[in-house]
Amino acid sequence: MAGGITTLDLRINGEQRVVAFPTHHTLLEVLREECGLTGTKHGCELGECGACAVLVDGRPVLSCLALAAEMKGRDIETIEGLQESNELVPLQAAFADLGAAQCGYCTPGILMTAKALLDQKPDPSRKEISEGLAGNLCRCTGYHKIVEAVEWAAAVERGENREYDAETLWGATEPGLETSLETGPETPTDGSTD
């Protein structure tokens, strides 16, 4: 077994904490096991699936391939730090409302990667969103709802008053049927950010 314990002052979600861990352990292991931050997931531990993505100095990093011992002085952000209050941020709200999270296992990694994407590029095209997230696998959604959620959140973050797309919520209109356009009664969970 690889020997040695490293003790480091890690900065995670803006909080400093002293963590001791086996030197060969990855950032993923240290976040989940030593820090109890189990929001970050693992799907392969080989850098293939993106489930473990966190932000290091604002850039997405696969925490299963990063050694915790190399994180001295770095700014680590995980899913647990995405909100600043009890309110969901637009990315989270859109993921929850639009079916961008089904089983939810890939979701933290995708949300963190999407955050980094939007921080860099506030107005991405659908293609840019897909390319930006192409390192994250999701087996449930078929990806479109995720792209739509990121697109909506980007618009809201830019200050636009964007509604959810009707086809995203209801599906396409059956050909030959009339549609009724109306604003329904307020349902507290629709479109709000909690």
Added chain:
Amino acid sequence: MAEPVRKQPRSPVPVRETSIIGKPFRRVDGRPKVTGTTRFADDLDIPRLCFMKLSRSTVPHARIRSIDLTRAREIPGVLGFLTGDQMPETFGILPVSQDEHALCLDKVRMVGDPVVAVAALSEDAAHEAALLVEIDYEPLATISSLEDALATPEPRVHEDARGEGNVHKAVSMEFGDLDQAHAEADLVLKDTFFYQGNTHLPMEQHSAVAVPEDEDRITLYSSTQTPHYVHRALTRVLGLPASRIRVVATPNGGGFGGKSDPFNHEIVAAKMALQLGRPVKITLTREEVFYCHRGRHPVLMTLETGFKKDGTLTGQHLKSALDGGAYGSYGIASTYYTGALQTVTYKLPAYRFDGVRVFTNKPPCGPKRGHGTPQPRFGWEIQLDKAAHRLGIDPAELRLRNLETEGAVTANWLKLGTIELQRCIEAVVEGSGWRERYGKMPEGRGLGIACGSYLCGAGLPIYWNHMPQSGVQLLLDRSGGVAVFCGETEIGQGSDSVLAAIVAEVLGIELADIRLCVADTDLTPVDLGSYSSRVTLMVGNAAVEAAERAKDLLAKAAADELEVPTERLVFASGRVFDAADPDRGLSFQETCIAAEARFGTLGTVGSYTPPRSPGRYRGAGVGPSPTYSYTASVVEVEVDSDTGIYRPLHVWIAHDIGRSLNPVLVLGQVEGSVYMALGEAMMEEQEFRRLPPRRSRALVHKMPSMLEYKSPTFCDMPPVTTYLIEQEDPRGPFGAKEVGQGPLLPVLPALANGIFDAVGVRVDQVPIQPFMILSALAAKHRRFGPDSFPDVNFGETLAVPTPMQGGDGKAIDDLQARRRSGMASTTGTMTTRDEALSQHKKLTTD
């Protein structure tokens, strides 16, 4: 925050007024999933938790001579070991194939079979110790493929299995007179197809945490889709009463059928926790998940189908051969499922099914999304396309001419529910511009169409019993909140949301006032699990019943308080009020208080048992369902005939959902199915290879990693247009039918048919790889695919007269009796089998 625009398509039929059901509400577990607070099994931490690893077989087929733990014991931190002799009892998901051991007892049947378990203070130490376990093997010949298994009766993978040699199951049944059907046909097509095996690849690796509660009580938390069946397997192997075992299914990080079996690692963790007297966790590596498998069976199949000139079907003979891998798993059901649902989409007056499953020294196959039905559906829908071309009928039109009808009983005795497939076909035809574009696009561009149907829950439970398949219990009290207890398991499909929404809808309260307690064998009524697309229909109906009973109770109390007759009371908007005078009412909480004062502690239950199916023959247990879902899809594809590289450009898909309980969740299942279907059609394969001779030549998984097992990424998904076709089915809760699996079925053959429209070649197997298209382009018959079906003894054919022949659902054992029966009289002059065959040969082209 912006409010969504409610642009709701107007259904041609009126749907019930509802406030939550039918609307795109946020799923009840949405918030924990986007905040990272959902507790998956591997997220559980318990004081004194230790970690377990399994030392697995490195050889595909061998007897275990000896096990040496000496070196493994020396690793610091090791707490204990388990070997197979400590758990000699067998288990398995199906009562007829109890062929697994928690740890291999005397022989190993595949690379990856677990032999020794080791627990240690850290995962690192357990891992290191597991690597140092020394197992001495006496090798046996490897059974590597379907052909190998059929040709090699000895050594048997399972010495005490019922079948012969390495045949696990052989089945043969005939409904109606197929020879006659073929004789009456103007065109008989015979085609052979191959559908490669593939795996579920859930993002979450299987994980289990076992906690000893007392000297002889244990709790197991596990990422399982079927806590009830895990409960039963633990009872059997641990030898403890069921009342002392608690299984809690944690939210699954994806299942797709891959977490539906009771697994050896779950049982071993429980045993280890009891042995050590401390909690034990095991989380599989991704490589181990590939070896756990239970995924799509590789299936070789031949379809021989008769058509009249106008496209009317006369009958079909389907033969399927499944490579099952090393264990039974759901395999006997899978074998029947390759045949059972061929009849529920189009009118098929005569049908014969021969199926065989073999054992090989590979990870066991089992149920994956669509369980046994995507394979024959692939062949069936391509063959329909071929027939349409031969007969000069538009492929969409050919399907419309043969549609089954609501309430019909099929040749193999399945009773059908509502069918809105015509609207589905019309929607995708219209949406894709089929009429203007099919067959008319430039070379390299094509459109393909296909349909599919699926169960809304298996009609029978996995083990024979007379109890309900699903139960729901409600607890109401003075808080005005409602606690809902149900054994259902959330695997991402939204079952928690369905359960909560139904109860909230019936009681007229908000989702926020519902608290769920689910998937816990100690605390919740039994639900059989998240498989066979059963949850919405069965849990939903049980929830409706429990909620209606609660409503009755509350209404009695409110009626007294308000001095209004119960039948005038309305439950809506968190109030109970007089329909004639809406101001006269109580809040829901006040109603609960009145009811608790009057009746004492408030609780109700509901349960659901599917209706009895009319089939009475052996094998009739696979296929029945309360109702069936229907789907149609058109895929547009672009093919480069120089390279064979192709790309789906757009998928149109219309799904007969009965009624959407939450359209966002329904759309998610449809799009997720389209995605998974494209993965299977284009790239996913569970393939095996031999290690080089210097490294044992063992049969191993070709690519047990997420990088090399190719699955579609964000950039691979074409746009998808989804139509939800609604027409309430009275058999489902609020009219709902399934959506989790059916929409996968039509996409693969629609893609293959689209490739034919684009470049005029047939690829009769999946995954479709560019070289196959090139090879077909160069071939005389413009086809790539398997040419022959092996010679298989399917055993004696069970003859079952069809409803049209006046049958009673039972089989006729004896051929003479069969001849005396209606089978002969309804088909006119009886021809001998040989006569029919020779006549049929004359008509068979190809």
